[in-house]
Amino acid sequence: xxxxxxxxxxxxxxxxxxxxxxxxxxxxxxxxxxxxxxxxxxxxxxxxxxxxxxxxxxxxxxxxxxxxxxxxxxxxxxxxxxxxxxxxxxxxxxxxxxxxxxxxxxxxxxxxxxx
Amino acid sequence: xxxxxxxxxxxxxxxxxxxxxxxxxxxxxxxxxxxxxxxxxxxxxxxxxxxxxxxxxxxxxxxxxxxxxxxxxxxxxxxxxxxxxxxxxxxxxxxxxxxxxxxxxxxxxxxxxxxxxx
Numbered sequence: 001x002x003x004x005x006x007x008x009x010x011x012x013x014x015x016x017x018x019x020x021x022x023x024x025x026x027x028x029x030x031x032x033x034x035x036x037x038x039x040x041x042x043x044x045x046x047x048x049x050x051x052x053x054x055x056x057x058x059x060x061x062x063x064x065x066x067x068x069x070x071x072x073x074x075x076x077x078x079x080x081x082x083x084x085x086x087x088x089x090x091x092x093x094x095x096x097x098x099x100x101x102x103x104x105x106x107x108x109x110x111x112x113x114x115x
Numbered sequence: 116x117x118x119x120x121x122x123x124x125x126x127x128x129x130x131x132x133x134x135x136x137x138x139x140x141x142x143x144x145x146x147x148x149x150x151x152x153x154x155x156x157x158x159x160x161x162x163x164x165x166x167x168x169x170x171x172x173x174x175x176x177x178x179x180x181x182x183x184x185x186x187x188x189x190x191x192x193x194x195x196x197x198x199x200x201x202x203x204x205x206x207x208x209x210x211x212x213x214x215x216x217x218x219x220x221x222x223x224x225x226x227x228x229x230x231x232x233x
Contacts, residue, residue, distance in 0.1 A: 033221065040124065042206060042225035058220065090160065094221070102148045102167075102210060104221045106160035 006107035023091030032074040036087040119224035127230040138207030
């Protein structure tokens, strides 16, 4: 089934540890995004990528890094996790070259708890 | 920078009745897209409806319709004949008209939690 796959689904992580959240899409979308969802704040953009090889910072990029080595994969790395990074993380993708299908498609989310 | 505001953290509606969720946004751009997403307890993000800013006609998808007021930068969602399955978090979202920009971001509001009362 075409779509976006995130892994893991949930994770409990000790503070100070390094963690990579994986995201893969098979729709050949050029644009990909990482959001964090926190109660009362909605979805806030962490990083985005318009095309393979390029990335950009969103609203809340501090403490996170991304890479876009190819079209399909867009991993998010927490270099040294802190409790304030406890959140639900969503990966999304879209085809910004399309005039018709302009919406973002989402993965199922990763619930991350930093203790 | 663009921002999206949803002033109603929580709303409730009686089953079969109509409810309107509010959304306002701030932008200096003239071309853009607006969306409403639904997030049920399953956490899945589901597109409800989309509106292109260059279209004057309000978008409609079955029981869901929008009231798009471009000058007022307002984009409300009306749900008619509410059903129990409509209970969810609803997010308003903004996207630039990417052909005219060098970036591609989708910006979300804080969300409105909708309860449907049987």
